[in-house]
Amino acid sequence: MEGFEPMATSPNIPRRTALGALLALPAASALTACGAPGSGPATTAPRTISTALPGEPTTLAMRANADQAPLWEALGSAFEDAYPQITVEVVTEDFAALQQNGPRYLASQDAPDLLRFPSPGDAVADGLLLPLQPYAEAYGWEDFPETQLNQWRIAADGHTRGDGDLYGLGVGFALVGLYTNTTALDGLGLSLPTSLEAMAEAMAAAKEAGLTPLVSSQAGLSNLLQNLMQATAAEQVSDWVLGKPGATIEGPETEAAAATLLDWRDRGFLAPDVLAVDDAAALSAFTAGEGLFYIQGSWMAAAVDQSAADIEVRFTVVPGTEPGSDLTATSAPNSFVIPAKAEHPDLAAAFLNWASIDPAARELLVATAGLLPGGPVEPEPVFTEGGALADAAAAFTEVAEADRFVDFLANASAGMLTGTLQPQIDLLIDGQIDPAAFLARLQEDVERERA
Amino acid sequence: MSAPDRNRDRAGLLWVLPALGFYACFVLYPLTQTARYSLYDWNGIGEATWVGLRNYLTVLTDSTLRDSVVHALILIVFFTVIPVSISLLAVAAMGRLRTGAFVSAARTVLFLPQIIPLVGAAIVWTWMYSDQGAVNQVLRAVGLSGLARPWLADFGTALPAVGLIGSWVSTGFCFVLLMAGTGKIDPALYEAARLDGANATQEFRHITLPGLRNEIGVAATITTIAALSSFDIVYVATGGGPGFSTMVPGVQVIRLAFTTGEVGLGSALAIVLLVLVLAVVVPMQVFNRRARP
Structure with missing residues (x-):
């Protein structure tokens, strides 16, 4: 095993100078190329467009x-x-x-x-x-x-x-919405909620009945939070995602929305191990009839229809603060x-x-x-x-006619989803940071990334 | 130095030249570029802005980036200390029965994790650590259901759980290295010790351990580098979560450079990681060489 020694150097001088020369080579080339990396936008000449398709293959x-x-x-x-x-x-x-x-x-x-x-x-x-x-x-x-x-x-x-x-x-x-297990809802003697308050009442009743009131994956929590924010601050959220000058995600409405999420957690509306639930697990829990509501995008609707054999499911836009308030939907x-x-x-x-x-x-x-x-x-x-x-x-047609779509928080910057939103939601749900600190970190990261 | 010596050295240089060429091209040159990028604010495509040492200041002051370095240091316990200790115990236990079906079976079992790609190992362990996975099934079967939890999604257990995947992988490597090392210890030493009435513990302390000093040094160096620059296992098993509880510099560098478009900051973190690895490994090497009999 004598020969097997990483980092061992020998006193052999010619080898050292050779290594030195090789080290110097890239160093020199780096020095000669020492201008700033990358390049600015190329100027392009204005071009005329055509709506005609080419005739040749x-x-x-x-x-x-x-x-x-x-x-x-x-x-x-x-x-x-x-x-x-x-x-x-x-x-x-x-x-x-x-x-x-x-x-x-x-x-x-x-x-x-x-x-x-x-x-x-x-x-x-x-x-x-x-x-x-x-x-x-x-x-x-x-x-x-x-x-x-x-x-x-x-x-x-x-x-x-x-x-x-x-x-x-x-x-x-696709748009984010609320899937409702109407079989369970009928069993509770309730009808589809038309306000967040009615939704919370239905969740409390579901909790009593031994159901998971609101099925969500870890990744779904940011969509849930965004919909709670949109109920009172749709324009603020939209402006922030789109990066309008002076827009901020911090404010009393968004903070109250994050507090509502924590209140729902405290009242047992979310599964206790929600941070460990992935999209596939959430889908199968909901379609097996274990929950009352399920927050998820319409991209899962076909899968829900296919796997929900024993329950009736409806999909609606997440309700607003009171019946008849303007509906918004997270969509991209x-x-x-x-x-x-x-x-x-x-x-x-x-x-x-x-x-x-x-x-x-x-x-x-x-x-x-x-x-x-x-x-x-x-x-x-x-x-x-x-x-x-x-x-x-x-639901999509309805919101399209009212023209009230909001882009995903995740699209505020390239690193928002994996670098900020998901870890910070973990910390929020785990109780390590409060709503104000959570929003401050979202704001801080977006500003750093856009700087 | 005589002329024939010099000629021989030149011939030797010729032989290593191709390898050195590749090394310079694919390791040294990129290294200089990383150092260069670390001084700019650059998204990887557009115009770069010179920022001097600001990226390094961010690495040292941003608590998330600093914590990721601390996590990498904690991983040394799991990638190095635990595997080397287990391997030493295994070698000592098998030392007396050099051959036989049991020894070769044990050797195979211990070495198997080493031939599985790290990504595959991480995926398998992700299943085993999940809520309904093997680890929790075993706990529930023996009446310890109170301990069952989603190991990789729990803030308290995620980092040790990821670390143990590393222990599982590293142990095979350390074991084979140490096992090979025992082969060159003179059997006469053991015989003499036994005649003098030494027990198993004394044999291990005074013959096996000193005899394996070089191998322990190599195993510790290589696994420490693996711990500090860990990427695959963490990236696949947790992606750095929950929160930032398992974030390590290796994952953070990729995220900064390619997801959030902060190539400068990512490069600065990579250089800090390089310095950290050298700062830990060079003293180990020096110590190992000095202590050599």
Whole structure:
């Protein structure tokens, strides 16, 4: 074993000088390349757009998330059927990896024509995205409900969202809502709650009856908290997520919402081990009839309909503070962007337009992925039978007509979900920090990341 | 130094040149780049702003980043102290029965975790630690259901639970290293000790332990580096949670550089981690070499 010694150095002088020379080599090259890394946005000449599809055979390169691969493949082949000269080449990868690699794909020399890109981050400021404003005007996207578009409207500073030119478009939407086990609700002699107070009363009754009042996964807690905030401070939350100047997540309303979450925890409305519950466990607990309510996105509606064999389930928007108050819903689309370096930007825009308005494409969104088509309110998707998915579509249409969608807290910055929201919610629920400290940390992290 | 000696050295240099070339290209050059990035505020793509040592100041003052370094130091107990101790006990226990079916079976069982990829080990342990997993099933079966809990989601148990995955993996490596080391201890020493009436404890203290000093040093060095730069197990098992209770610098560097687009801060943390590893490992090496008979 004598020879097996890491870090052992020998007194052999020539080897040392050789090593020294090798060490000096990269050091020297680093010195010569000692300017700042990276580069500023390239100036691009204004270009004219076209809404006409190419006549010759052309390939549309699309890069998207693997968990929805069947949807992207189905949309691709439906587009090929409609326009036989076009080939849609779909490449997919794990969502988290796609999110991390996104800026690098945009900056690369062989950027795709269409990229699934969840949140703008610095991409606009770095000049990586093609402005979609000319297409929005040419195709009439401006007439879509504004809260479906404002997540991708970016001001001239390159960061502030909500107003300005359009840089991305959603294909298929989902919204967060409340699933109710109406079999259990009927058993308690209650009807669907129309206010948060009525919901709390129903949860207290469910607790008495030995049910988990509110089923949630650890990841679902941030959606629950966001809906409690939206009941009284929807505009503040929306402004904060979109990064409007001076917007803050701190304030009496949001603090009260976080306090309500802790009150619900103290009254036993959440499972005691909620921090250990993952999405799959929450789904199976709820569909097995162990709970009364279940907070989750409509992206799970098809799964709920499929696995809830013994209970009736309804899906509604989370109620407001009192009956009849304006309903809001947390919602985000599968956002796509066109890289500034895309080879076929006109074709990419034509695809986005087709996916938003073509009846066949809208049907595919519902049938393949349980997603709700955005864009124009008509034609509404057709559901052969009721259930949570049909409820979700109705709820989506209702909120779309009122134009009251709010983007996810998680989209406030690229690191918000994994770096801030999830760990800080753990600390809040575990009682290690209070609501004020929780909100202060969200604010602090967003400011640091945007700085 | 005579001329033939110098020629031989030149020939030797020629042989190591390809390896050194790769080392310079894939280790030393990236290292200089990491040091360079650490002085900038940069998102990895756009324009970078020179910030001097501000990123280092953040690493040393931000409580989350500082705690992650403390967690890495705690992991040394699980990656190094526990595996080396268990391996020493196992070697001492098997020392008297060098061969036989029991010894080779025990050796295989102890070494198996070492050949499983860390990600696979972490996934398996995540299942075993879950609420309905094997660990809780065993506890409930023996009437200790009061102790059952979601181990990786509990603030109090998450870090030790992650650490024990590391112990499980490291023990095999340490054991094989020490077992091989016992082979070069002169059997005559044991025989002489026995004739002098030494018992098993005295044999272990005065013959086995000193004889294995080099191997213990190597095992401790390698597992300490693994503890301080741990990434795979933590990333897969907890992602740093619940809260930040299992966050380690390795995971934090990836998160800063690729998720939140703070390449400068991530690089600064990586450099601090490098310095920390050297600060712990170099004294161990020096001590090990000085103490050598």
